[in-house]
Amino acid sequence: MSLQDTPQSERIHIGFFGRRNAGKSSLINAIAGQPVSLVSETPGTTTDPVRKAMEILPLGPVLLIDTPGIDDEGSLGEMRVARSKEVIRETDIALLVLSAKVFLEENASFLQRGLDSGKPPVFRLLKALKREQFLLPERERALLADFREEDIPVMLIFSQVDRLSEAEREALQIVIKILREEKTKYGILEVRSSSGLSLEGIEEIKSALGVFLPKQKERRLFSGLVEAGDYIVLVSPIDESAPKGRLILPQQMAIRDLLDYHAIPLVAQPEELKTIMESLKGKVKLVVTDSQAFKEVECILEKAVPLTSFSILMARYKGFLSYALEGCAVLDSLEEGDKIYIAEGCTHHRQCGDIGTVKLPKMLEKYSGKKLDFVFTEGKGFLSEEKQKELKLMIHCGACMLSEREVQSRYRDFLDKGIPICNYGLAMAKMNGILDRAVAML
The missing domain is CATH 3.40.50.11420 (Rossmann fold)
Structure with missing residues (x-):
């Protein structure tokens, strides 16, 4: 990160999700105005999340994240799908991209039932869709459920509209009309269409993104602590x-x-x-x-x-100071062999005096007088649900490189399971006997 760049953790994270060849990469390239992701007719071109920092006004600094297809296959494909699911943790706005042609093909039965009347095709289709239980495809509905669980606003994008016939375009417009009327049922805030060839709709999508995220109260590192001249x-x-x-x-x-x-x-x-x-x-x-x-x-x-x-x-700034402070009490009740998870939010070359893997474990064993079992992760890596159950305590770094949403998602994982959480600074203050002083002003 350059000293002149807005840190990724301070950017609004916009995730692009959908099936292979749905047009996610073409869309992100069009929004960014440059070739961020590879585009190919071969399914599965995007194998890992691809990130691009830029500005979208009036949102400001954003991070665009392209993800592997949610329908990838095989053992390697399952790993790619898992990578896509991990991105949900850090996503502030989700763009769910669905090929318009694939969508219409999967809803062919609805379209066919619209042909049983003498009215114009548009009205026949509208009548059929209104009469039936209208559903998005299963994979997309599952993703929407994940977004809803994390309280992530969603924009549904029907892509590759340039590949549709005139009749199919007419059908799609009615589908969009119905979805806009019932969007809250699916947790969708907006429905758009785009053409990967002509970039039709790209500026409209960017404009919609500009007012998509509710205005949030500005967070400040020293809020309430300092004044001019201090x-x-x-x-x-x-x-x-x-x-x-x-x-x-x-x-x-x-x-x-x-x-x-x-x-x-x-x-x-x-x-x-x-x-x-x-x-x-x-x-x-x-x-x-x-x-x-x-x-x-x-x-x-x-x-x-x-x-x-x-x-x-940073714990105060990211919103988890009170939870981490409560977790400090566990340091006084550690037992022989307790498993302690130490999570580092960034990836860097480990030195001989590394705080997370060397200094902190030594301090913990000296303070407790016990031999402890340590588990470490760094960067976007995070301990699996199954392994989390074995833990006595999780100690996280200051999380300066992680977005507020990702930090909250990580901590919620542990709090929901009743596993105490703490952070580097609070743990070290506790073990140095100055915890009360270290939080007195906060």
Whole structure:
């Protein structure tokens, strides 16, 4: 990620779902205005989710996600379908793409029953469809159920309209009319059609997307914590695990948000913290540290100086601070052999002093005095439903690289099963004996 780019986690995620050769890739290419995904008559060209960052006004920064077909076959096909289902976790708006021709063919019986009257074809078809229980195909209905369960707004797109005969186009328009009248029954907010060749309807789809997502309350990292002119110290250790030539995302976000508040961010490593505090004695409103430096920083600061960590701020920002705080209590009741799941939201090269796979496990075993069983995942990988049942606790990173919806989906998985959750910063504050201080200001 460039320092000038909006992070993927802060973009509205728009997922494109549907069968193989439904026209998903053509549609995403047309919306993006460039060849993001391969397009071929051969089914199954998209084998893994493909992502493209762009801007769609007035939505703003978005992430378009092309997915493998939901009808893929064989053992490899099942894995691809599973990948598509995983994308649902992070999707803010779903575009369900259905080939208009395939749809009409699968509803041929409805069309045939519309031919039993002397009225014009349009009216005969309308009468037949109104009389019967009108259903979308089973695969698409199953996807709509998944979207509804996650409370994801859906736009249904009938694609490849350019391949229809005049009579079929007329039939499709009636289908669209009926679906628009009954769209709430299917959890659909809008129904559109598009032509992959002429790009007809693409601008209309983009315009519809612009007003599709309900306006949400703006989230701020330091909401309610700072005011203009406040001095905020950000402690950012540069060790062997730090990325070369840049700050990590939570530190970047903190600096930008403080500047937006017209506060005064001061960035330093732990070794320079004492000098800063002595120079600004009594003027520092808050100190935010990397969780790994909690103990060192706490020893330098006077008791009256508020202290928290980037990871804890991210838990508050992503909306799961209260749940993660409750999960901290489990650290006092760990037993020999308990299985602890440590989940990292990003993918990076593991160093010898990696926080998730090295430092945190050592701290947990030292704190509990027990030999524990650790399970690790990183990036989009997430523990299967079956393996989740074996866990005593899940500890997640600050989730700066994951969208709010994906974070909430992950945590809901565990909360619904009664499995406690925590995060890196809160766990480290607890084990360093400063949890109350670390959350006092929040």
